[in-house]
Amino acid sequence: MSWPIGPRPPLRRFHQARWDEPIIFELSQPGARGVLPPPVEPGIRERVGDPAAALPAGVRRTSPPALPELSQVHVLRHYDRLSQENLGADLNIDVGQGTCTMKYSPKVNDQLVRSPKVAELHPAQDDSTVQGVLEIIWRLEQLLREISGMDRFTLQPGAGSAAIYANVLMIRAWHAARGEADRRDEVITTIFSHPSNAACARTAGYRVITLQPDRNGDPDLDALKAAVSERTAALLITNPEDTGIFNPRIEEFVRVVHEAGGLASYDQANANGILGITRARDAGFDLCHFNLHKTFSTPHGSGGPAAGASGVTSELARFLPRPTVEFDGTRYYLDHDRPDSIGKIRPWVGVTPNLVRAYAWIMSLGAEGLREVAEVAALNNNYLMHKVLEIRGASAPFAPGRRRIEQVRYSWAGLAEETGIHTEQIGARAADFGVHYWESHHPFIVPEPFTLEPTESYSKADLDEYAAILAEVAREAREEPDVVRTAPHASTIHQVEHDVLDDPARWAVTWRAYRRKVRGEAVEGPRDAVEGPR
Amino acid sequence: MDQARPFVHPYIPNSEPEVKAEMLAAIGAASIDELYADIPESIRLRRPLALPEPFLSEAALVRHVEGILARNRTVRENLSFLGGGCAQHHVPAVCDEVNSRAEFLTAYAGEPYEDHGRFQALFEYESMMGELLEMDVVNVPVYDGFQAAATALRMSARITGRRRVLVSAHVPPDKRSKIVDYLAPDIAVELVPHEPATGQLDLAALERALDDSIAGLLVESPSYLGLIETRGSEIVRLVHAVGALAVVGVDPISLGVLDPPARYGADIACGDIQSLGIHVQYGGGHAGFIACHDDPRVVMELPSRLFGLAPTRVEGEYGFGDVAWERTSFARREEGKEWVGTAAALWGITAGVYLALMGPHGMRELGEGIMARSRYALERLAELPGVRIPFREQHHFKEFVVDFSATGRRVAELNRALLERGIFGGIDLSRDFPELGQAALWCVTEIHTQADLDRLVAELAEVLR
Numbered sequence: 001m002s003w004p005i006g007p008r009p010p011l012r013r014f015h016q017a018r019w020d021e022p023i024i025f026e027l028s029q030p031g032a033r034g035v036l037p038p039p040v041e042p043g044i045r046e047r048v049g050d051p052a053a054a055l056p057a058g059v060r061r062t063s064p065p066a067l068p069e070l071s072q073v074h075v076l077r078h079y080d081r082l083s084q085e086n087l088g089a090d091l092n093i094d095v096g097q098g099t100c101t102m103k104y105s106p107k108v109n110d111q112l113v114r115s116p117k118v119a120e121l122h123p124a125q126d127d128s129t130v131q132g133v134l135e136i137i138w139r140l141e142q143l144l145r146e147i148s149g150m151d152r153f154t155l156q157p158g159a160g161s162a163a164i165y166a167n168v169l170m171i172r173a174w175h176a177a178r179g180e181a182d183r184r185d186e187v188i189t190t191i192f193s194h195p196s197n198a199a200c201a202r203t204a205g206y207r208v209i210t211l212q213p214d215r216n217g218d219p220d221l222d223a224l225k226a227a228v229s230e231r232t233a234a235l236l237i238t239n240p241e242d243t244g245i246f247n248p249r250i251e252e253f254v255r256v257v258h259e260a261g262g263l264a265s266y267d268q269a270n271a272n273g274i275l276g277i278t279r280a281r282d283a284g285f286d287l288c289h290f291n292l293h294k295t296f297s298t299p300h301g302s303g304g305p306a307a308g309a310s311g312v313t314s315e316l317a318r319f320l321p322r323p324t325v326e327f328d329g330t331r332y333y334l335d336h337d338r339p340d341s342i343g344k345i346r347p348w349v350g351v352t353p354n355l356v357r358a359y360a361w362i363m364s365l366g367a368e369g370l371r372e373v374a375e376v377a378a379l380n381n382n383y384l385m386h387k388v389l390e391i392r393g394a395s396a397p398f399a400p401g402r403r404r405i406e407q408v409r410y411s412w413a414g415l416a417e418e419t420g421i422h423t424e425q426i427g428a429r430a431a432d433f434g435v436h437y438w439e440s441h442h443p444f445i446v447p448e449p450f451t452l453e454p455t456e457s458y459s460k461a462d463l464d465e466y467a468a469i470l471a472e473v474a475r476e477a478r479e480e481p482d483v484v485r486t487a488p489h490a491s492t493i494h495q496v497e498h499d500v501l502d503d504p505a506r507w508a509v510t511w512r513a514y515r516r517k518v519r520g521e522a523v524e525g526p527r528d529a530v531e532g533p534r
Numbered sequence: 535m536d537q538a539r540p541f542v543h544p545y546i547p548n549s550e551p552e553v554k555a556e557m558l559a560a561i562g563a564a565s566i567d568e569l570y571a572d573i574p575e576s577i578r579l580r581r582p583l584a585l586p587e588p589f590l591s592e593a594a595l596v597r598h599v600e601g602i603l604a605r606n607r608t609v610r611e612n613l614s615f616l617g618g619g620c621a622q623h624h625v626p627a628v629c630d631e632v633n634s635r636a637e638f639l640t641a642y643a644g645e646p647y648e649d650h651g652r653f654q655a656l657f658e659y660e661s662m663m664g665e666l667l668e669m670d671v672v673n674v675p676v677y678d679g680f681q682a683a684a685t686a687l688r689m690s691a692r693i694t695g696r697r698r699v700l701v702s703a704h705v706p707p708d709k710r711s712k713i714v715d716y717l718a719p720d721i722a723v724e725l726v727p728h729e730p731a732t733g734q735l736d737l738a739a740l741e742r743a744l745d746d747s748i749a750g751l752l753v754e755s756p757s758y759l760g761l762i763e764t765r766g767s768e769i770v771r772l773v774h775a776v777g778a779l780a781v782v783g784v785d786p787i788s789l790g791v792l793d794p795p796a797r798y799g800a801d802i803a804c805g806d807i808q809s810l811g812i813h814v815q816y817g818g819g820h821a822g823f824i825a826c827h828d829d830p831r832v833v834m835e836l837p838s839r840l841f842g843l844a845p846t847r848v849e850g851e852y853g854f855g856d857v858a859w860e861r862t863s864f865a866r867r868e869e870g871k872e873w874v875g876t877a878a879a880l881w882g883i884t885a886g887v888y889l890a891l892m893g894p895h896g897m898r899e900l901g902e903g904i905m906a907r908s909r910y911a912l913e914r915l916a917e918l919p920g921v922r923i924p925f926r927e928q929h930h931f932k933e934f935v936v937d938f939s940a941t942g943r944r945v946a947e948l949n950r951a952l953l954e955r956g957i958f959g960g961i962d963l964s965r966d967f968p969e970l971g972q973a974a975l976w977c978v979t980e981i982h983t984q985a986d987l988d989r990l991v992a993e994l995a996e997v998l999r
Contacts (some may be wrong), residue, residue: 012799040902083637121606353815354818402572
């Protein structure tokens with residue numbers, strides 16, 4: 001025993017929860033019940049009998065679904081344990097998921113949307129009964145208009161990629177209205193814009209041209225000039241790009257595309273570093289979108305529900321998804337009567353709870369607060385870059401000496417060359433220190449990449465800790481590389497053997513597939529092959 | 535705001551001026567503005583955003599937002615029969631408890647190590663849906679059932695290399711709008727009618743529409759109008775005869791009593807999981823599933839993430855990871871299948887909790903109860919003078935059509951009168967399905983008691999008087 005308690009080591013001695021939790025089917029106890037549906041009352045039974053029993057053969061289910069059977073407390077315990085084996089943003093210095101703007105999602109906003117006044121509203125209710133929620137959606141649109149400079153917004157898209165897709169459809173509709181839809185079949189994007197720009201455009205039938213960076217790390221303006229033509233439908237571009245570098249020639253990019261007759265759409269999924277600093281409209285964009293779960297703080301939900309907001313100029317407003325939310329000075333209402341609309345992007349009006357959260361977040365900050373968010377995000381980022389670049393083997397390719405805005409795409413190329421340790425191994429080892437670390441979007445234009453985005457939510461001490469973890473892992477890579485190579489050690493599980501995930505004969509997306517394919521057990525069900533002469 | 539004190543916001547730790555000064559010194563910058571040197575002056579906003587005064591204190595914010603929300607009238611405070619793809623079911627407390635856990639709620643894109651929990655929870659969701667559907671492959675949720683149907687049809691076109699799909703005419707116009715837009719410009723969508731008398735898919739018309747240029751058919755059972763398709767096997771046989779795929783939309787909460795589409799031969803099942811433990815939330819509770827058999831030709835066309843089981847270095851330890859990652863737009867940008875991104879994972883976890891709570895017996899009892907209650911409501915409403923139930927002899931699940939034409943009253947007018955009595959009447963179908971007349975779609979679930987349904991009939995009788 002040592003008293004007083006001795007000094008603490010410089011890095012925390014983290015160990016994640018390891019419950020060694022079985023798959024839920026293995027916890028099944030035949031006959032156990034987790035929740036009981038309300039019984040059918042005798043008066044109903046008397047009148048109609050059991051209509052399910054009257055279903056004809058081939059329609060009525062004869063063998064019950066092979067779901068697990070658990071008492072309520074066991075369901076709860078299982079999921080509580082799984083939750084402990086999940087490192088949510090609340091628990092970690094979540095700066096490792098660059099491009100995703102991991103910031104604090106205020107608890108008060110979660111509380112507001114758990115109220116029945118949000119949770120228990122049906123989307124087909126008469127407008128007169130949902131004046132409160134319509135008012136919030138309408139007000140949120142006004143706020144986003146001012147933040148972006150755009151004229152109208154739809155808040156219907158379910159997430160950022162859905163908003164990109166909505167913008168692509170509005171671009172298509174705009175060209176169609178001018179009789180040019182068939183001719184304008186190309187969309188231009190940049191390699192450091194989110195992959196969904198390219199993917200959504202392709203899904204909508206466009207040929208995709210991807211611009212590479214020039215020597216400065218900016219998208220190549222000459223390449224753009226060479227790419228535009230009478231076939232150009234639009235430019236889909238983010239700025240600052242995933243490198244964190246702001247494209248100083250962005251107005252010229254927009255102008256070149258406009259002169260070719262195309263539209264310019266601004267991917268502002270992550271606008272965190274430029275709130276109140278510069279706006280989509282000011283650079284000449286025709287469309288933009290925000291991810292409300294990124295810049296505007298709604299929680300990420302382990303991968304959604306999210307919310308996307310697409311903004312357009314008045315020239316494009318007639319194409320917005322229907323319905324829009326309108327206010328006539330007295331009452332709020334849904335306007336379904338929009339003949340030029342691209343129609344529905346999703347059911348109803350949007351991911352309402354996240355719209356309420358985003359509204360509350362903006363109203364808790366105001367103009368001065370939003371600008372403070374941006375400035376501190378940029379300060380945090382440049383501070384963290386300073387700390388990371390002190391680590392031998394780490395670098396920030398492109399634009400030496402230039403500041404970054406809200407994130408940086410770094411490279412471990414130097415470290416990898418020296419030690420043979422790769423970026424994904426560093427990520428696995430970082431988990432041992434209780435933080436998340438992400439490589440980067442593919443393709444890896446930057447070798448051995450990682451992207452850090454320290455939003456306004458982290459303190460200087462947090463950033464120092466994260467940088468110290470990376471420095472320690474880099475030291476280990478040099479001095480005890482096996483520790484890194486065999487990581488994680490203090491995580492819920494150990495290194496996963498990935499081969500089976502790419503082998504159709506062995507992959508298992510469900511427990512039944514695992515039992516059937518790997519264990520050779522019989523499972524309930526008709527067959528596993530697809531008929532038809534394909 | 536008090537100008538004497540610096541602006542230190544509780545959500546922004548480094549808004550404290552001394553910390554800022556220290557950090558600026560560390561990076562060798564004279565001011566924060568220097569960090570924005572790359573942004574040309576021509577596009578700098580040199581004025582404050584014109585936003586309303588904020589509510590900096592949490593107390594003031596809550597008063598403000600709750601003050602606005604107070605104007606809402608909820609389905610709890612009223613008696614609601616609204617459905618149409620978003621239904622009020624009982625949400626077990628444990629569902630809300632689990633999806634409120636900060637570890638799940640605030641996580642995002644963690645790796646299988648530090649976010650093992652969400653991988654396992656979503657694998658279990660896929661697995662329980664797999665049992666419900668009797669299919670081996672279920673995706674991590676997409677945005678909603680609209681997206682699931684649209685993607686399933688696009689998959690059928692990629693798999694068959696064909697450019698035309700068929701869609702049941704009972705798929706409602708909003709969903710059709712999404713499907714048609716999503717399949718444009720390269721894939722054409724044609725509607726298959728239903729028999730006017732029975733509401734069942736018109737098999738003769740289907741047979742006429744089918745040829746070897748058709749990639750797939752989307753039919754739903756239960757349909758938007760609540761009808762259970764009783765000739766699933768015949769439909770699938772016709773579709774397969776031309777080498778097309780059978781895509782069947784299904785409300786998963788019906789599958790305690792209804793045979794899963796795989797049993798009558800469906801190649802892809804799809805739908806929305808809002809019914810499985812997720813509040814209606816003014817339409818904010820949707821998430822879509824796409825399921826198929828474990829045939830790589832189909833699996834490789836799924837755009838979504840698929841979390842699969844994998845061994846780790848330690849014997850007896852379950853690990854997880856992404857199955858066939860190279861399919862996705864994350865891996866291959868526009869060369870991937872459609873696109874993948876943040877969608878609705880938390881609702882997938884929630885639906886898994888729901889299915890684990892319900893178990894096989896709960897799902898059966900729930901389904902039986904919904905069928906009995908909706909049949910009771912249907913039969914009681916049919917007693918009212920002038921009220922007709924168009925497909926009365928058919929099997930229904932949860933929803934049914936009520937035709938008020940013979941009462942001489944319009945649905946909108948009746949619903950207004952019911953609203954005054956605290957009842958949200960069924961969705962007016964007169965615009966979307968004009969062929970049904972002054973008809974409405976009524977939704978009855980396990981939350982309705984006999985007293986609720988009797989009250990509805992009594993109040994509607996008075997309104998109609």
